[in-house]
Amino acid sequence: MKYIIGILFLAANCALAASGDDDYFEKRAEVIEKIQIRMNVPGNKEVLDLMRENGESIRKSLGASYAGSWVDYDEEDRAYQVIAVTDLAAKNRVHVDYRLEFVEAERNIEQLNAVYSEIERFWEENGLRLVIYYVQIEPRINKVLVGAPLVNHERIIGVLQNLKLDMNAIQLQEANSTVTLYGKQVVN
Structure with missing residues (x-):
């Protein structure tokens, strides 16, 4: 939570x-x-608890099709889990007794994690803390977000292209300060 x-x-x-x-x-x-x-939406905590309880088994059932998961809300503000998959037929392998919605994604979580890890590795090895403020995976848009001041975007694009990363898997965002999250990024 x-x-x-x-x-x-x-x-x-x-x-x-x-x-x-x-x-x-x-x-x-x-x-x-x-x-x-x-x-504080009714059912929000329950959905989060169910996601934690069933997350590993869902990921295993979906295998390489799994592309991420999050909580969303319907028109009556009820919480439910959304799971992104690269193959919608994979949803037939998931059996739970609560509401799920599946959406199709272009890249699976391993592909996103590979892009994320390569950016993080380069970022750490080359001291780019002043150029890039954050890197994170956003499963809702099936991309790795890179936050940096707008003046650095052109330089960052050049670096990412030199790393031969899938540029369609990356979205640059304007960010004007660093962000500190305590703990490791976990994408499930």
Whole structure:
């Protein structure tokens, strides 16, 4: 739960910081309030618990088709799990007694993790902490996000192309400060 709240705060801060708005702190308070309301949606905790309980068996059942998972909400604000797969036929291998939705993805989680790991490795070995502020996998869009100041984007694109990474698997985002998350990134 702390991981998800941390990611939500990260997303909120990145969006607000990128907006360049003078009312940053007022808008930040509004976003935090909305996040807290969203975290208290009935059934949210239950879905998160079920995802933790069944996550490993679902990943094993889906094998190389698995591309990530997250919580989403229907029109009545009920929480449910979404699973991205590279082959929609793979959903027939998953049997659980709660609501799941499957969406098709271009890349599986191993491919995203490989891109992420290569960027992280290069980032660490070459001291790019001032060029790139964060790298993370976002299964909802099936890409690796790279956050950096806009002035560095051209340089980063050149580096990523030299690494011969799948540029379609990467999305650059404008970021104006570093973000610290305590713990290891876990994509499930």
